[in-house]
Amino acid sequence: xxxxxxxxxxxxxxxxxxxxxxxxxxxxxxxxxxxxxxxxxxxxxxxxxxxxxxxxxxxxxxxxxxxxxxxxxxxxxxxxxxxxxxxxxxxxxxxxxxxxxxxxxxxxxxxxxxxxxxxxxxxxxxxxxxxxxxxxxxxxxxxxxxxxxxxxxxxxxxxxxxxxxxxxxxxxxxxxxxxxxxxxxxxxxxxxxxxxxxxxxxxxxxxxxxxxxxxxxxxxxxxxxxxxxxxxxxxxxxxxxxxxxxxxxxxxxxxxxxxxxxxxxxxxxxxxxxxxxxxxxxxxxxxxxxxxxxxxxxxxxxxxxxxxxxxxxxxxxxxxxxxxxxxxxxxxxxxxxxxxxxxx
Amino acid sequence: xxxxxxxxxxxxxxxxxxxxxxxxxxxxxxxxxxxxxxxxxxxxxxxxxxxxxxxxxxxxxxxxxxxxxxxxxxxxxxxxxxxxxxxxxxxxxxxxxxxxxxxxxxxxxxxxxxxxxxxxxxxxxxxxxxxxxxxxxxxxxxxxxxxxxxxxxxxxxxxxxxxxxxxxxxxxxxxxxxxxxxxxxxxxxxxxxxxxxxxxxxxxxxxxxxxxxxxxxxxxxxxxxxxxxxxxxxxxxxxxxxxxxxxxxxxxxxxxxxxxxxxxxxxxxxxxxxxxxxxxxxxxxxxxxxxxxxxxxxxxxxxxxxxxxxxxxxxxxxxxxxxxxxxxxxxxxxxxxxxxxxxx
Numbered sequence: 204x205x206x207x208x209x210x211x212x213x214x215x216x217x218x219x220x221x222x223x224x225x226x227x228x229x230x231x232x233x234x235x236x237x238x239x240x241x242x243x244x245x246x247x248x249x250x251x252x253x254x255x256x257x258x259x260x261x262x263x264x265x266x267x268x269x270x271x272x273x274x275x276x277x278x279x280x281x282x283x284x285x286x287x288x289x290x291x292x293x294x295x296x297x298x299x300x301x302x303x304x305x306x307x308x309x310x311x312x313x314x315x316x317x318x319x320x321x322x323x324x325x326x327x328x329x330x331x332x333x334x335x336x337x338x339x340x341x342x343x344x345x346x347x348x349x350x351x352x353x354x355x356x357x358x359x360x361x362x363x364x365x366x367x368x369x370x371x372x373x374x375x376x377x378x379x380x381x382x383x384x385x386x387x388x389x390x391x392x393x394x395x396x397x398x399x400x401x402x403x404x405x406x407x408x409x410x411x412x413x414x415x416x417x418x419x420x421x422x423x424x425x426x427x428x429x430x431x432x433x434x435x436x437x438x439x440x441x442x443x444x445x446x447x448x449x450x451x452x453x454x455x456x457x458x459x460x461x462x463x464x465x466x467x468x469x470x471x472x473x474x475x476x477x478x479x480x481x482x483x484x485x486x487x488x489x490x491x492x493x494x495x496x497x498x499x500x501x502x503x504x505x506x507x508x509x510x511x512x513x514x515x516x517x518x519x520x521x522x523x524x525x526x527x528x529x530x531x532x533x534x535x536x537x538x539x540x541x542x543x544x545x546x547x
Numbered sequence: 548x549x550x551x552x553x554x555x556x557x558x559x560x561x562x563x564x565x566x567x568x569x570x571x572x573x574x575x576x577x578x579x580x581x582x583x584x585x586x587x588x589x590x591x592x593x594x595x596x597x598x599x600x601x602x603x604x605x606x607x608x609x610x611x612x613x614x615x616x617x618x619x620x621x622x623x624x625x626x627x628x629x630x631x632x633x634x635x636x637x638x639x640x641x642x643x644x645x646x647x648x649x650x651x652x653x654x655x656x657x658x659x660x661x662x663x664x665x666x667x668x669x670x671x672x673x674x675x676x677x678x679x680x681x682x683x684x685x686x687x688x689x690x691x692x693x694x695x696x697x698x699x700x701x702x703x704x705x706x707x708x709x710x711x712x713x714x715x716x717x718x719x720x721x722x723x724x725x726x727x728x729x730x731x732x733x734x735x736x737x738x739x740x741x742x743x744x745x746x747x748x749x750x751x752x753x754x755x756x757x758x759x760x761x762x763x764x765x766x767x768x769x770x771x772x773x774x775x776x777x778x779x780x781x782x783x784x785x786x787x788x789x790x791x792x793x794x795x796x797x798x799x800x801x802x803x804x805x806x807x808x809x810x811x812x813x814x815x816x817x818x819x820x821x822x823x824x825x826x827x828x829x830x831x832x833x834x835x836x837x838x839x840x841x842x843x844x845x846x847x848x849x850x851x852x853x854x855x856x857x858x859x860x861x862x863x864x865x866x867x868x869x870x871x872x873x874x875x876x877x878x879x880x881x882x883x884x885x886x887x888x889x890x891x
Contacts, residue, residue, distance in 0.1 A: 449614070473805075476829030478613040483827045485822070
């Protein structure tokens with residue numbers, strides 16, 4: 204049977220504090236390109252694009268606080284979302300050359316339970332890498348979080364942190380499509396420019412240049428914020444709470460500023476949840492998977508008509524993986540970070 | 548026209564830090580027992596019972612963070628919930644001797660806009676003081692917060708802080724009626740005993756005797772908490788977040804531990820909102836007023852049949868007001884604190 208090289212990115216050790224490239228290692232293994240005899244619930248995937256996302260840091264804790272149905276162990280390749288082509292399938296629902304997206308691993312080929320495939324890819328007139336982003340996990344995250352939990356109404360005021368990231372850039376554009384006023388924060392002037400000039404945000408600011416976030420928010424939201432799409436946590440959340448309007452909503456998608464801290468920043472303005480009758484709701488994307496077909500119907504025409512843009516930051520090869528992942532926590536990525544593993 | 552004495556509790560000055568009795572003063576004014584000619588939207592009330600509640604502290608800030616439709620000013624009597632008898636009404640919806648509850652003032656007689664009357668009292672086979680408590684603002688607060696925002700299901704695990712207070716004692720009993728397991732925290736052994744022996748809580752503990760709240764919660768909730776009814780904030784909330792189950796709910800009713808602090812305690816475990824997909828929702832009682840008729844239908848039979856108990860801490864006279872209010876913040880009250888102003 205054909206044995207081929209299978210390059211992998213392994214977790215080397217559980218991580219404390221900020222992750223380093225040396226917490227991972229690249230190894231060259233090999234794999235037999237064959238589904239084991241009689242395995243009707245596994246598929247062999249060739250990974251084309253692998254997703255690089257902040258939540259992955261949480262799985263690098265020895266005792267990860269989050270239950271995603273998979274976890275990391277030293278010596279094993281990182282599990283992650285990705286776009287793959289089916290090499291062989293034991294599961295009759297899939298066949299050779301099917302394009303799929305779902306939960307795979309940071310390696311060239313992955314033998315995974317077929318239940319980890321989330322969706323077959325039927326539309327290939329759009330970039331395939333989009334299925335790690337706007338048409339994949341970040342897309343359905345932004346859609347479910349903003350529309351289902353944010354319950355936006357025309358004319359409402361929306362604030363998005365990490366606004367040029369994989370999810371934030373979509374939330375801002377969904378807000379504009381809904382007729383909201385939307386302001387985003389990001390970590391560089393270049394990102395701020397993209398938010399305003401390419402992604403249609405009404406305003407954007409560089410949080411690193413604001414010594415007083417409360418004052419910044421009061422400048423952009425003199426009447427307060429109806430929806431805060433939370434991606435960062437900590438000090439930003441604390442300042443936002445002071446500026447929410449009555450009956451505001453805070454979908455809590457992520458808190459990237461806190462993932463590497465041994466002691467998270469304290470949020471002191473929690474009582475504003477009462478004063479302003481705010482609903483703050485954390486979520487994990489899987490609760491929105493049932494909406495995916497509806498989401499595709501909504502978003503594909505917008506992409507095809509150029510009404511929604513998507514900024515990707517694609518790097519080549521598994522060798523780029525560790526730096527890509529580490530870089531998320533210092534804002535090195537410019538848009539959705541993706542590893543391109545193999546041409547289709 | 549008859550002028551009578553009108554004793555009042557005035558706010559003396561805006562308050563910083565913990566309130567003191569000397570932040571209020573008792574004065575003897577006088578009032579004409581007559582609605583001004585041609586005033587069709589005011590009522591003259593004789594106050595029978597006045598409610599003494601933690602939120603009142605928030606109105607003692609110069610810039611109160613909360614909008615309740617009324618605020619406090621130095622030199623004016625404290626606005627508060629109360630049970631009153633109509634002396635004279637300019638509003639044709641009310642007539643002399645009607646019993647009502649709503650927003651009145653800490654004084655013997657109050658001339659108030661009739662819109663401040665919330666409900667007429669039709670059932671007087673129960674103690675009239677109950678309309679400041681189980682049948683008044685705290686009752687509908689517990690009902691709306693627990694059932695509408697907590698969405699309890701039979702068998703779920705419920706934690707209530709400030710559990711022997713005006714609202715907490717009801718939440719615990721509502722939880723038992725729903726078939727939940729319920730644990731309460733309070734600040735003395737005597738309160739703990741009442742929770743377990745009189746109010747039917749499954750367990751209760753004295754938070755002052757727990758050096759590690761996280762460990763205490765793990766002891767009482769080895770499988771985690773589905774609903775946390777939040778009355779205190781700060782360190783308790785932080786420990787609770789570590790112990791919530793997936794898809795838990797946190798109705799946020801109050802944060803009494805934080806109201807007097809110039810810098811609130813930081814809550815560090817906010818990211819658990821994501822990890823456990825928790826919904827945390829602050830509220831102000833007025834959003835539940837439309838449920839009041841339904842609430843009465845639910846609760847009156849339970850009271851009459853002795854299936855719900857209510858612990859009141861009634862003190863006599865306006866003179867007792869300042870100490871009663873100050874005492875709330877050191878847990879001096881034992882159950883719902885009420886001022887009895889006049890026999891009916």
